[in-house]
Amino acid sequence: MRYESPTTVAEAVELLGSEPHARVYAGATDLIPQIRSGRPEPTVMVDLKHIDRLCAITSTAAGFTVGAAAPTADICADGALAAEFPGLVEASGLIGSDQIQNRSSWGGNLANASPAADTPPSLVANCARAVIAGPDGERTVLAAEVATGPGRTSLTPGEFIVEFELDRPPARTADAYLRLTPRTEMDIAVVGAAVRISLDAQGRVADAAVALGAVAPTVVRVADAEAALIGREPAGDALAAVEAAAAAAADPIDDKRGTVAYRRQVAGVLARRAVATAAERAAEPQRGDRP
C-alpha cells in the first residue's frame, strides 16, 4: 500500500484516477478498522488533509464554507459557526471521542454513508451543499443527495467531497440535533433527529426541516412533521403532531443497536424535543431581524 499526500485538489483527482484501487484517506477512523478486519487493502491511500481547501473553515458573505476533511474538533471550536448552526456543531461534537474528533469530518461522515452517522441529518436539515471534485471537474449537489444507501453514495469513481457550503440562516432561525445512545459517549446513534426552525415575528413557525438518522437506509426528511409545524406555534399539539409524524416516517430495522418499535417511538420523542430546542434557540434575541 502506498501513501500519498497531495496538496491540491487537482493532484488528488489525478492520484485517485491513476489506480483502480486508490482510496480517499481522510480521518480513516472507519477505513483503517475495515482494512484490519480483512477488507481488501487499497493500493494507494490519497490523504486529503494536506489540501488547504479541504481543511479550511471560512465565513463568507453568503454563509460558511467548510472543508470536507476539516476535523470536527476544529468545527466545534469555531465560535462563529456554532453561533449560526448550533445543532450542526453539536452533531459534529458527538462523533466519537476527543481522539476521534481530531480526525472525523463532515466529508467522511457523509461519504462513509452509515445510516447512523450523526452529522448527515443536520447537514440535510440545513440544506448544506457538497462541492464534489472528480475527473470531470467540480459539481455541487445537496448533501442530501450524497448517500444513497448503507455504504453507498452517488459519488462516481475518482470523486471526493471537497467542501460544504452553508447559507447564512435567515432571521429567527436555529437548529438542534439530538441522538439516542445507550452510553453517554463512544456510541453509534440508535436514533438521531435534526431540526431547523424559522420563526416569524409572531413566534409561529415560518419554515421547518425535520430529518431523522438511523431509522432508514439514508436520512429521512419528515414532511408531515414539517407541515404540521408551519404557521403554528412550536408547542402543544404541534409538537404532538411532530412526534407522531416522525414515528410514522421512521422505517428502521431490528439490529444489535435497537429494535424497530424502539426506534420508531424514540424517533418521535427526539424529533419533538429537537423541535422544542430549535424553536427556543430561534426565539433568542440575538437571532432577531438582521440589520
Next chain:
Amino acid sequence: MTITEANPGYKGYKYVGTRLIRPDGLEKVTGKARFAADLNLAGQLHGAVVRSPHAHARIVSIDTSRAEAMPGVKSVITGDDFPSVDPGHRQYDMCVNIIARDKVFYEGHAVAAVAASTLEQARAAAAAVEVEYEALQAVLTIDEAMADDAPVLHSHMLTRGAEPPAEAPSNVASVTRFSGGDLEAGFAEADFVVEREFSTKPVHQGYIEPHACVADTGQDGHTTIWCSSQGHFNVRSSTATLLGWENTRIKVVPAEIGGGFGGKTTIYLEPLAAALSSQAGRPVKMVMTRSEVFRATGPAPCAKIRVKFGARSDGAIVAADAHLIYSNGAYQGAGGMLGAMTVFESYKIPNFAVEALDVVVNTARSAAYRAPAAPLTAFATETVLDEIAEELGIDAMDLRLKNAVKEGDPSTMGFPLARVGFAECLEAIRSHPHFSAPLGPNQGRGLAAGYWFNIGESSSAIVNLNEDGTATVVTGSPDIGGSRASMALMAAEELGIDPHDIRPVVGDTEAVGFTDITEGSRATFATGRAVVEACRNMVIELRGRAATMMEAEVGDIDWVDGHAVYTGDGDSEGKEPLSLAVIAGKAKRTGGPLTATGSLEAHGAGPSFTVHLCDVEVDPETGVVSIVRYTAAQDAGTAIHPSYVEGQIQGGVAQGVGWALNEEYIYDSDGVMENPGFLDYRVPVASDLPMIDAVIVEVPNPAHPYGVRGVGEAGIVPPIPAVANAIHSATGCRIRDLPMSPVRVLEAITAAGARANGG
C-alpha cells in the same frame, strides 16, 4: 523527586493501612512497564490462529500445505500436533478448547496456528489453511440446549450429580443440590410468597490488554514463556499438560498483566506458541486481536434463574427455593454450582432448597469473572427481597438487617459462618448521608447486598535481606491490582523497616515456590500470609543472629520495631538494641546470607459482604438510565492499602453497572458474535459514571494476622440488583432480564403505561 503519601497508620500499625505509592507505579506512569505484548526477542516469529467460522461443526480435514509454502512461514500446527487427550482427563476441556481436535464448538474456536517472520505473513498463511467442515446444528441458548431433541455437543457428557445416574449423554453437564429444613413447612408458615424468573446474557471481563505471550523453545526442548496471566504456575502446568511435557521443561515469566478479572485464570495461546516455537526453533510471539478476545476467550456464563421466597408478615424469610440454570459455553463449567453456593448465602433462611444445572451451548467456553455466578443470583435474591419489603410495608434496609446472616449461622452447605461484617455494612450504608439524601424527578434509589466466599489456596514467599538492611520480597502471585504494595506493607510491619526499603517482586516459576492463581480474592489474604510467615521466620533468624552478636540467649531477644532488643535478666552491658540493618551488615560473620521462606495452604479466607446504594435517573420517554449517585460499603477485614481496597470496590461497581445496563454478547442466528469490539460491546466510559463512594468497613478476619479479607470480587455482586431496584423506585417497573438497556426499560415503562390505562 518527592512523592507524598497520605494517611498515617492506624489501629496501632505503623505501615499497614497507609497509602504507599505502589512500587510498580513509576514504570506504569512512564510507559516503561513491560506487558507481554511489549516483549520482543531476537529472531522472533509472529503467530496467528486459524479459527472456526462455525459455531458447531465436525472437522473433516485440515490442509496446511498451501499455508506452509507461503513466504515467511516457519511452522504450522493443528490439533494433530498435540498428544491426544481422554475425555476423562481433568483438563480435557481446557486442552480441546485451546486447539480443537475432531469438532469445533463455537465460532472462533482455534483449529490451527501459524508462525511466520511477520504478523502479516502469519495472518495471510492462517487465511490459507484449508479446513473442511461438516456443519452441525448449533445450540445457542439454554432452552435449545435442554430441548428433548437437542443435538448433543459432547457424546461423553453424562450429567454429574444426576439422580438416578444419567445413562444417556446430554447437554446438562452437572446438577448441584443443596437443601436445609423443611421447604414445604416453611412456605406453609409464610404470609407472603413470591416467585420470579430472571434471565441474563453472557458478558465479557473486558480487560483492556488482549491475551499475549512470547514462547522461546530451545533446541534442547526447554521453553521459556513470558505471558500475561493471573497465575504463571498454572500456565506452566496447563501448557505442560497440553504438550505432554514435564513441568521442568517450561519456565513461565510473569509479565505485567493488563487486567484479568478472572478471565486470565485459564490459558489460550501459550501452548500454541510453545508448539510453534518448538517446531520452528525460534521465539514466537502471539497477541490476540480484540475481536479474538471477545469471540474466543471467557465470557462469564449467562443464566436463567427462578426463585421463590416465603416471608412472614414480620419480615422474617422462612422459606426459599431456587432453580438455577447456567450456560457455561462450549464446555462444562461451574456457574450453576457457584450460583447454588451464593443464592441464599446472605440471609438466614431456615428452610431452603437449591437446584442448579450447568449446561453447555455452542458459544465460547466461559471463564471466571469476578465473584463468578454471584452477581446473577444476587440479581434474583436482592430484587425479590425488595418486592417482599414493599409488599409487607417494611423498609428494605430493615428487612435485610432482620434476616442478615451473622457469626455462627450455617451456610447453605452447612458450615457455620466465622465472624463477618454484613450487619456492619448495612449500618454503614444506613448512616451514610446518601441514604437519606433527597431524590429529584424521575430518580430512584436502590439498595442491594452481596456476598462472596473468597478462597485461600497455596502461596509461597521468600524474603531476602540485603547487606544494607533493605529487603526483597518475592512471591508467586501476579499483581493484578496493587498486591505488591500490600506485600511491601505487611513485610514492613513485620520486619519493622520502612516499606520503601522493601522491593516486592513477582518471581517466575523457577524463582519462588508454587503459588496458585490470583483468584478468589486471595492474593493479599493467602500470599500475604505467606509473606508474613516468611518475615516471621526471618525475625526468628534475626533474633538468633543478634543473640550471637550480643552473646545472649535467643530467648532473651525480642524483635521490636525493626530492632533486636535484649530483654533478659542478665547484664545488658554491650547488649544495646541492634537494628535490622546492623544485623544484616554483619551477616557474613554470623552465619551467612539472611533468607527466609513462607509457604502454606491458606484456610479461613473469610467471606466478604458488601452493601450498595445506587441512585438512577430514568428518562421515561427513552428508557435511558443514568447513574447519578453510588455508595458501596464493603467489609475488607483490614485494609492493608486503603486506596487499592477502594479501587477494587469502585472497579467492581463499574463492571457491575455495565453488566446491569448495557453489556451483552449478541449472536446472530448462526452463533456468530455480532459485537466483538468495544464499540458495540458497551463497557461504561468515564462519562457514564459518577464518583463511587467506597466505604471500607473493617471487621477483621480471624484467620489472617492483620485481619485481611479478600476484597477483589464482592464489589461486582450487588450493582445489578441495586440498579434494578433503583429503576423500580424511579419508574415502578421491575425488570428481570439483562441488560436493562434503554430498549428494555422503555418496553417496561410502555407496558406499565398500557396496563395503567386499562390495556
Next chain:
Amino acid sequence: MTRVHVTCTINGDPAEFLCDGGQTLLDALRDEVGLTGVKEGCGTGDCGACSVMMDGRLLCSCLVLAAEAEGSDVSTVEGMASGDELHPLQQCFLEGAALQCGICTPGFLVAAEALLERNPDPTETEVRYALAGNLCRCTGYDKIVRSVMAAARSINAGAGSGH
C-alpha cells in the same frame, strides 16, 4: 515490499524509521521505534490505550498510518516526564492510586495532558467527557478523574506561584 522512510520528531528528538505503507502509527511506534508505552487495546479507536499527540492533536495511533507522521511532531507517554521530574499528571496518578493494572494508564495520561492544555481548570463533568475515549476496566474512573483534577490544581498553583 518497499518500505517508507519517515522522518519526524518524537518526544522532542529527531527520529526516523522505516514502515510499511499500510502500517499504523501505533505499530510503527511500538515495533519500529520501540516505544511500547503506547498500548493496543482494541485497534479500532474505541479504547484510547494508543493515544498519542501528533502536531498538537490527540489521536488514536491505531487509526493513523505511520507514513502520515512524515514531518510531524509526535509525543507519547515516554516523553511526558522531564528529566527526573515527573509530569504533575504522572505524579498525581501515583499519589491518587489512579491505576490498577496500568495498561490504560499511558493513554489516559496523554489524553489528560491534552485536556489540561486545552482546558486548564476542567470540571468533573468536563474531565469525564474528555476522557470518555479512554477505557479503564479496573478503577471505575473515580481515582483517575480525581487525579486529573488534582493535577490541574497542582499545575495551576505552580503557574500562579511563578508570577
